Amino acid sequence: MSAIYIQVKQTTTIAHKLRRITFFSPDFTAIPDLFAGLHIKLFFKKENQPALTLPTKEKGRVRWPEPHLKPIARTYSIYHFDALKKELTVDFVLHDAAGPACDFARNAKIGDEIGFAGPGPVSLVNRQCEHFIFAADLSALPAISSVIDSLGAQPHLQVFLELEEPTSAAALIAEYLPNHAKNITITQQTFMPTNTLLDTVMSSITALKIEQTSITIAGEHESVVTLRDAVRQLGAPKDNVYAVPYWRHNQDEETYHQTRHNVMDS
Numbered sequence: 001m002s003a004i005y006i007q008v009k010q011t012t013t014i015a016h017k018l019r020r021i022t023f024f025s026p027d028f029t030a031i032p033d034l035f036a037g038l039h040i041k042l043f044f045k046k047e048n049q050p051a052l053t054l055p056t057k058e059k060g061r062v063r064w065p066e067p068h069l070k071p072i073a074r075t076y077s078i079y080h081f082d083a084l085k086k087e088l089t090v091d092f093v094l095h096d097a098a099g100p101a102c103d104f105a106r107n108a109k110i111g112d113e114i115g116f117a118g119p120g121p122v123s124l125v126n127r128q129c130e131h132f133i134f135a136a137d138l139s140a141l142p143a144i145s146s147v148i149d150s151l152g153a154q155p156h157l158q159v160f161l162e163l164e165e166p167t168s169a170a171a172l173i174a175e176y177l178p179n180h181a182k183n184i185t186i187t188q189q190t191f192m193p194t195n196t197l198l199d200t201v202m203s204s205i206t207a208l209k210i211e212q213t214s215i216t217i218a219g220e221h222e223s224v225v226t227l228r229d230a231v232r233q234l235g236a237p238k239d240n241v242y243a244v245p246y247w248r249h250n251q252d253e254e255t256y257h258q259t260r261h262n263v264m265d266s
Helices: 100-107 141-150 166-176 198-206 221-233 253-265
Strands: 005-015 018-024 040-046 056-058 060-063 071-075 080-082 087-093 115-118 129-139 157-162 186-188 215-220 239-245
Touching: 005 087, 005 166, 018 100, 040 087, 040 100, 071 087, 071 100, 071 141, 080 100, 087 100, 087 141, 100 253, 115 141, 129 141, 129 221, 141 157, 141 215, 157 166, 157 198, 166 186, 198 221, 215 221, 221 239, 221 253, 239 253
Parallel strands: 129 157, 129 215, 157 186, 215 239
Antiparallel strands: 005 018, 005 115, 018 087, 040 071, 040 115, 056 060, 080 087
């Protein structure tokens, strides 16, 4: 779909680093029933721009505004969509480093306007599999929780959740995965996944039939790349693996934006 303008309808603080924003637009028309975790583009006005100018689509090709009017684009995931109310919900992690998306989410007020395009077609899971492995951190928790809810009654799954502050685990599980607490393993996010995360996740994966296991890896750069490479070495079918980094420790949004795309294309 072409980019559209959307407005903030409601904001809610989920935790000290999570802000839930519900957007409204009468033009939400291309979001499928299986929306869980799908990628979307959000567009933000730069500080020196008089107004938000969105890209257009002509004959299947995206046409961007002139450089001085080009907005900032960021990729997020759908947490929830209400087709009847035309309301889209996105959960934002408020990283310590400043950035256009974080700054918007931190200060968003009812009526504020940004741009939207999507969603993309890439699913976070292979729904034909018998087993589901999820490895994520706080940034990816809203997306994977939405996906898990969409899988239906009691799928065979395991969730590995990296948290900088493990003391917040109980509240986060109650919010996002209340029916799957027994399937969740919490690890301290040290940004050295070979020491804390790799062996735990891989021992669970190798105990399953790799061709019947959907593996979803999302979160901080080092964890995603480390686990993705290990899973590839096991010979996991390409259609069974979703591995996308959302951010990188000690890098701000602007610095990491292009690197993220390079990882996704590799």
